[in-house]
Amino acid sequence: MSVVELRGVVAVLGRFPALAGLDLTVAAGETVLVQGPNGGGKSTLLRLCAGLVVPTRGEARVLGFDLVVERHAVRRRVGLLGHATGLYDDLTVAENVIFWARAAGLGRAAEARANWALGRLGLDGPLADQAVRTVSAGQRRRTSLAALAVRRPDLWLLDEPHAGLDQEGRDVVDDLIGEAVAAGATVIVSSHELDRVRRLSPRVVTLAGGTLVGDRLGVVRDA
Amino acid sequence: MREVLADLSLVAAKDLRIEFRSRVLANQVAPFALLVLVLFGVALDADQRTLRSFAPGLFWVAVLLCALLAVQRSVAVERADDAVVGLRLSGMSPSALFLGKATAVLVQLLVLEVLLTGGIIVLYRSSVEDVALLVLTGLTAGVAVAAAGTLYGAMAAGLGVRETLLPILLLPVLAPVLIGATRAFDDALGAAAVDGWAWLVLLAGLAVVLTLVGALAYRVLVED
Amino acid sequence: MDILATESRITTGSRGTRLLGLAALAGVLALLVFAFVLTDPDVRTHPTSGEEFGQFDAVRLLYLHVPMAILTYAAYALCAAASAGYLLRRTPWWDVTAHAAAEVGTLVCALVLVTGSIWGRPVWNTWWEWGDVRLMTTLLLFLLFLGYLALRRAAVDPESAARPAAVVALVAVLDIPLVNRSVEWWENRTLHQKSTLAELKIEDLTLFTLVLGIVVFGLVVTWLLLHRFRVGWLERAEVTHGIDRAIAERRGVASTTGVDSTVGQTREES
Numbered sequence: 155m156s157v158v159e160l161r162g163v164v165a166v167l168g169r170f171p172a173l174a175g176l177d178l179t180v181a182a183g184e185t186v187l188v189q190g191p192n193g194g195g196k197s198t199l200l201r202l203c204a205g206l207v208v209p210t211r212g213e214a215r216v217l218g219f220d221l222v223v224e225r226h227a228v229r230r231r232v233g234l235l236g237h238a239t240g241l242y243d244d245l246t247v248a249e250n251v252i253f254w255a256r257a258a259g260l261g262r263a264a265e266a267r268a269n270w271a272l273g274r275l276g277l278d279g280p281l282a283d284q285a286v287r288t289v290s291a292g293q294r295r296r297t298s299l300a301a302l303a304v305r306r307p308d309l310w311l312l313d314e315p316h317a318g319l320d321q322e323g324r325d326v327v328d329d330l331i332g333e334a335v336a337a338g339a340t341v342i343v344s345s346h347e348l349d350r351v352r353r354l355s356p357r358v359v360t361l362a363g364g365t366l367v368g369d370r371l372g373v374v375r376d377a
Numbered sequence: 378m379r380e381v382l383a384d385l386s387l388v389a390a391k392d393l394r395i396e397f398r399s400r401v402l403a404n405q406v407a408p409f410a411l412l413v414l415v416l417f418g419v420a421l422d423a424d425q426r427t428l429r430s431f432a433p434g435l436f437w438v439a440v441l442l443c444a445l446l447a448v449q450r451s452v453a454v455e456r457a458d459d460a461v462v463g464l465r466l467s468g469m470s471p472s473a474l475f476l477g478k479a480t481a482v483l484v485q486l487l488v489l490e491v492l493l494t495g496g497i498i499v500l501y502r503s504s505v506e507d508v509a510l511l512v513l514t515g516l517t518a519g520v521a522v523a524a525a526g527t528l529y530g531a532m533a534a535g536l537g538v539r540e541t542l543l544p545i546l547l548l549p550v551l552a553p554v555l556i557g558a559t560r561a562f563d564d565a566l567g568a569a570a571v572d573g574w575a576w577l578v579l580l581a582g583l584a585v586v587l588t589l590v591g592a593l594a595y596r597v598l599v600e601d
Numbered sequence: 602m603d604i605l606a607t608e609s610r611i612t613t614g615s616r617g618t619r620l621l622g623l624a625a626l627a628g629v630l631a632l633l634v635f636a637f638v639l640t641d642p643d644v645r646t647h648p649t650s651g652e653e654f655g656q657f658d659a660v661r662l663l664y665l666h667v668p669m670a671i672l673t674y675a676a677y678a679l680c681a682a683a684s685a686g687y688l689l690r691r692t693p694w695w696d697v698t699a700h701a702a703a704e705v706g707t708l709v710c711a712l713v714l715v716t717g718s719i720w721g722r723p724v725w726n727t728w729w730e731w732g733d734v735r736l737m738t739t740l741l742l743f744l745l746f747l748g749y750l751a752l753r754r755a756a757v758d759p760e761s762a763a764r765p766a767a768v769v770a771l772v773a774v775l776d777i778p779l780v781n782r783s784v785e786w787w788e789n790r791t792l793h794q795k796s797t798l799a800e801l802k803i804e805d806l807t808l809f810t811l812v813l814g815i816v817v818f819g820l821v822v823t824w825l826l827l828h829r830f831r832v833g834w835l836e837r838a839e840v841t842h843g844i845d846r847a848i849a850e851r852r853g854v855a856s857t858t859g860v861d862s863t864v865g866q867t868r869e870e871s
Binding site: 164166168169170171174175210363364365 | 757758761815840843847848851852853
């Protein structure tokens with residue numbers, strides 16, 4: 155079954171066709187790297203797959219749901235790491251992650267799951283009780299990833315997940331993606347750091363001008 | 378229904394915790410409320426009798442001005458780091474989200490109302506003659522203001538337009554609330570001989586209508 | 602949506618609206634003659650003292666004021682109905698209709714307030730009467746729709762304003778009975794005649810002029826609505842047209858950058 159199925163998708167933001175007729179299919183359990191020049195439509199593709207941008211034309215299905223009529227069903231099953239981290243400055247790292255776990259409807263399991271995610275991203279200890287306002291940009295990004303991981307989404311949409319992270323942080327992100335895939339999730343990553351993401355996935359998709367200009371299996375290093 | 382209540386309290390508790398930490402209400406809105414009372418006093422030439430008879434109206438105008446600030450803050454909390462995207466992906470029902478945000482605004486308005494009541498007693502020499510009517514009016518009108526404010530705040534923010542749109546959208550809708558609450562306070566503070574309890578009924582109707590409309594319309598606004 | 606591509610000269614007029622426009626123009630002239638020349642001023646004589654009273658020449662303004670007030674409420678009702686239609690159907694037709702009705706309604710509403718105020722000066726001896734139910738209701742309605750139009754203008758593209766605008770219009774119209782009721786209770790008095798038609802000496806000519814006024818302003822408002830709707834429709838067509846062109850342009854960009862990315866690939870693989 156394919157998790158993402160786009161045929162001739164046009165997505166207009168205001169008056170600008172960020173996606174100008176895009177075809178893309180991603181199978182379940184696949185990890186896909188999206189690359190391309192700035193303004194090529196990478197971020198819009200990820201937001202579209204999250205059900206946040208409505209396709210103006212074309213056919214779009216994500217996780218089996220139609221993106222025009224059933225995008226609400228899509229939303230709660232995906233995790234999106236965008237350019238903003240989506241956190242509350244005045245709450246602590248732990249409070250943020252617990253809030254998003256509860257918001258995802260985890261109920262009683264929320265706290266345990268949040269603690270797991272905090273530990274997984276190296277955010278436990280005194281750091282967890284610091285206000286997000288006071289932590290570094292890299293720690294902030296990790297907190298955002300923890301808030302995403304607690305949801306255990308079926309489809310991970312990561313926009314530049316390595317940006318602003320140190321070496322250790324990048325390794326943690328890669329491990330997290332690896333674990334998600336092992337657990338059966340599908341991952342779409344946009345990144346400029348080809349070498350790093352290549353280790354995760356052999357499939358590289360190139361977007362430019364809002365369309366697909368390249369889709370190939372690259373050389374896998376360290377395989 | 379249980380789910381809605383759980384999400385409602387989750388969102389309201391989150392907003393209030395943020396408020397408690399950042400103290401925007403205590404440090405900025407509350408002093409502003411008192412400032413408004415003082416400015417009215419100066420503008421009306423501090424004639425005690427005039428101030429006393431105008432106190433109910435001035436009180437509610439001050440509440441509306443503060444409500445604008447509280448609503449803008451409530452919107453800014455979600456917009457600052459795009460947490461609003463997370464809320465849309467969370468699967469929480471828009472109605473629960475609306476009720477949660479509105480509840481947090483209501484709690485802040487009630488705190489301000491208590492403060493302002495103290496203000497008019499001290500500054501304008503108002504005297505409370507009907508406590509029950511005063512409290513119920515404060516609560517019902519607060520619900521109406523918080524509901525309409527939360528709805529229109531989301532609307533102005535959703536368009537990505539400046540906060541300047543909020544007052545022109547919100548204040549005319551709240552005109553009946555202003556009239557009703559002022560009249561009820563006229564009775565409760567003994568400023569004019571009117572039947573405040575009849576006005577309370579009108580306010581209750583307004584609170585119910587605005588809350589229902591808000592909970593339904595929020596769904597329409599945030600659906601994409 | 603190919604209007605822009607096919608038609609070289611774009612106009613919002615058509616044979617129908619030109620005729621309608623002429624009819625409206627002739628109607629306005631006729632109405633002015635009836636209201637300001639042919640009808641009598643409102644002069645009544647007190648049965649016992651024999652004193653003259655009434656609205657005198659000021660009554661002539663009512664032949665404009667009353668029909669415009671009726672048309673204002675009709676336009677806002679149309680706006681609310683179209684807004685509800687939009688929320689149910691989600692097609693641009695409803696949205697453009699609602700926007701047109703709101704804009705025309707607000708224009709007429711402003712005229713209602715102005716003529717009412719001018720009329721009130723000699724008759725009520727005041728430009729503005731606080732606590733008059735219809736006055737306050739109309740003014741608040743006017744302010745509510747100023748907010749509506751501000752929201753429309755603030756939006757980057759017409760699509761994104763459609764849903765919030767529909768909600769604002771519906772809330773505004775729902776708010777009207779509440780405003781009305783609260784103002785009525787507020788001062789518990791009103792200067793407005795229960796019905797302007799009932800209190801005046803209704804002669805055949807008076808009644809005829811009032812009905813003529815309603816018909817004439819009906820024509821004027823319809824004419825304005827049609828044109829405003831067509832402008833809105835063309836704006837939408839222009840957006841769609843622009844998007845088609847933008848897509849083509851962007852796809853053009855795509856074919857050239859495709860080469861660049863191949864270059865990028867060879868570099869990476871080396």
